Amino acid sequence: MIRYFIKPAIVCTIFFILILTHPCIADDDNYNYIDIDNPSSRKIPIAIPVFVNTAGSAADSPVFKQMSDLMIESLEFTRYFNVIDRGAYLVDPVNPAITRDKVKFQNWSTIGADFLVTGGLKLSGNNIKLELRLFDTVKGKRLVGKGYRGTVSDQRQIIHRFCSEIVRHFTGSRGIFNSKIAFVSTGTGNKEIYTCDFDGHRPKQFTNNKSINISPAWSSDGKWLAYTSFLKRKPDIYIKDLKKQEKGAVIAKKGLNISPAWRPGKFVLAATLSFSGAQKIYLLTGTGKVIRKLTRNWGSDLSPTWSPDGQKIAFVSDRSGNPHIYVMDVNTGQTERLTFHGKYNTQPSWSPRGDRITYSSIEKGSGNIYVIGIEDQDPIRLTDKSGNNESPTWSPDGSLIAFSSTREGRSRIFVMTSYGTDQKRLLALPGKQSNPKWSPSFTK
Amino acid sequence: MRKKLWICLALVLIIPGLLFTVSCTTTANEQEGETSDQPADTPDQPADTPVEPVVGASDGTIKVNTEGMTKEQIFYNEHVYFEFDKASLTAYGQEVLTRKAEFMGENADVYITMEGHCDERGTNEYNLTLGDKRAQSAKSFLIDLGVAANRVSTVSYGEERPADEGSSEEAWAKNRRTTVVSD
Structure with missing residues (x-):
């Protein structure tokens, strides 16, 4: 040898x-x-x-x-x-x-x-x-x-x-070892955004503004992190360069500026803004300029998540009376409802493999994590009788799902397979941890 | 400046609130059970102390006990409460907002922000949109009653600023609210 x-x-x-x-x-x-x-x-x-x-x-x-x-x-x-x-x-x-x-x-x-x-x-x-x-x-x-x-x-x-x-x-895939997880923790008494390695090691505080910071979103090249912050006493979207820690754009129109989601491969994001009165999803540049309005129906549209090819978004809308998940082709505008069970389905996250969407569903007062196939539209519940489970997010290889759960009392972040097996806590820090968002794989 | 005001307000609200929560709630229940108008055995309360909201017995509706408050105190402390996952105004909510519109009619220098809040159930982002709709529906009602639109701003805090950190039906009912903050 x-x-x-x-x-x-x-x-x-x-x-x-x-x-x-x-x-x-x-x-x-x-x-x-x-x-x-x-x-x-x-x-x-x-x-x-x-x-x-x-x-x-x-x-x-x-x-x-x-x-x-x-x-x-x-x-x-x-x-x-x-x-x-x-x-x-x-x-x-x-x-x-x-x-x-x-x-x-x-x-x-x-x-x-x-x-x-x-x-x-x-x-x-x-x-x-x-x-x-x-x-x-x-x-x-x-x-x-x-x-x-x-x-x-x-x-x-x-x-x-x-x-x-x-x-x-x-x-055939390199897995998750070069990825990170962003999340929200209340250890300082405020909701601040943190990041840690894929396995929960080396947690680091990312925001430090003593305000409310939620909804972290990684750009697909891992360069940018967008999040919603109440720094100016209203919800605005902040975009930061992760390496330089530089201030990027701030999307601070009148009303809500929430739920940012980066379009794969582009310096473009989808987010919910309410400056026109209605809460609609818009396409914006990474510098905060509105490209166009994406959703037009009656009701509130929020929490977009992109298909890996960047051609479709899944999002939450209450246009049917209750929050459900919809899928829209951003080029044609054609929209279809994806979830029909239950009365409260939110927080969709599109698998990097493209075939499934995970989301949380609130039933009888507590949340559970589901996955649903884009084609078969058959929802499968992954959590059961284990506290309130929210905010599912896929690992970059599509094999694992991180989510928050109150099964141990305080909200913590857990990881399971995309089939719901091997549910284990990722980390426990002072305060409560929630809102996990798995990064893409960083290439060095 | 505003922060200071908040802290003061919070102290004024919370400390006596904590002291009298139990007795107040009992009082309300007792009053409901009684047919006469005779006031129940109420603890001594400083006149300027806003009282914890009180949950009604059967229908879960919630009201702030404004007894002894000045009109201005009522204006800032009487909140509008909502049903779960609803942004539409209840009959009582409309009554409260009517009082607020009257107050604003009498006090032309008052400019306010209506803050929309939700209970902890449901998910953060959805609750931000719900809180926004609650604040908007309160604002629209005020405008319909003749308040100039530029005197009322709105902001949604979703589930991020609960009035009661608890996880009971009563805590949730207190948290589904819009509050008035002076601009």
Whole structure:
């Protein structure tokens, strides 16, 4: 097995550098992507032993276990994997093998681990050199192999890079590891917008204006965040450059300026404005200029969400007397009602895969999360008897849904599969958390 | 300036409110049960203290006890309440707004903002539109009664500024309201 680390010119940069060690596409043979989103399909059994010290000397650092544990946590977060408990491993703890020629695959397939990740870590001071490999233990094959360099503080990025490779191997998509979640938290006594990593780690306060801030919305390139704020004692839309933290445009027309939603691939958004008296959805530039009015019927129209191709919006309207979800082609204006059950269906979020919409429905005083197919229009309830559940939002790969729930008392953010399985709390901060909005995958 | 006013108002409203909530509610129920007009055993209240709104017994309608208030105090403290997910005015809401229109007729220098509010049920964005409609319907009613449109602004706070943080029918009823704030 050949592996070689290319020393790039920018090796001095503090950021980690990813180097492809081996063109592993040839190894991938004819693996068929399975629909592992479907909960009826078995989770992928995988073993991830503690990373091995390849420095030659005995290094006693918590980093070896930390990084391998982070990989377990991250892969389990996807809900695709069943990570086999380390207590069951039949490996030689003194001389654990990490390469294909040394690994005894039978030791792994025997305990049910069809797949194995090994890590060889060289730690010198604050610097990390890590080799990671994914094996098929049944076929005795290496599927993916990568080398990474960086510093100890880069360990999350390094692990998530390789997790992306693993998930891509099984699903064809890079997954969610480069995404963030924006949400509202009341920890300071005010509703402020926060962001955190996809797994709830590293929460950061984004707004700090002691007013009411809600409805965060990511642009599809991840550059801009729009949100509704009462900074000027009325609801206006603020647009901010995420990198520069610069003030962008403010949409502050008379009346309501709420529920912004970025059009995919464009510096354009849809939002509800009421300057004309009626609450209608408008198309606006990212600088806050009205392009045109999108909805015209009687009633209030709000909470637009774009189809991934940017040609349609789903939105809430009370034109039938109660709030329901409608779908409109923004080019032709043709509009169809999507939900017919219940009396209070709001907060639609269009799947990045295009085929389904998730929304919340209030029935008997408490909210539940539903998904509905655009074609079959058959609503499926994903939450049940678990407090008030609101604000569903898709992960950028369309496999997971984040939402808020009061099932533990205070409102918290939870994540589940798009089939409603594996519902787990994302994070708990002081105050209440609500209004999650999952970002697109950031490309670096 | 306005903030200060709010804080003062909140203190004046909340502290005595907290002290007398229990006794007031009981009083209201007692009064309803009685046939005579004899006033029930009311606790001593400073004359300028607005009273917590009182929920009626059967139909869930809600009224502010304005007894002992000046016209101006009534104008700013008697709120208009709504049914769940409705922005249309109840008969009592219209009565309250009629009093407000009269007051504005007598006080030409009064300019106000009508704030629309909702209870916590329902979702944030929808409730912002509902609060907007509540404030708008109150404003339209005032205009119909002859108040100049430029004297009444509106703003919606949706479910973001509840009068009562609780999650009971009574708290919800208190929170579905439009309030008057001086401009």
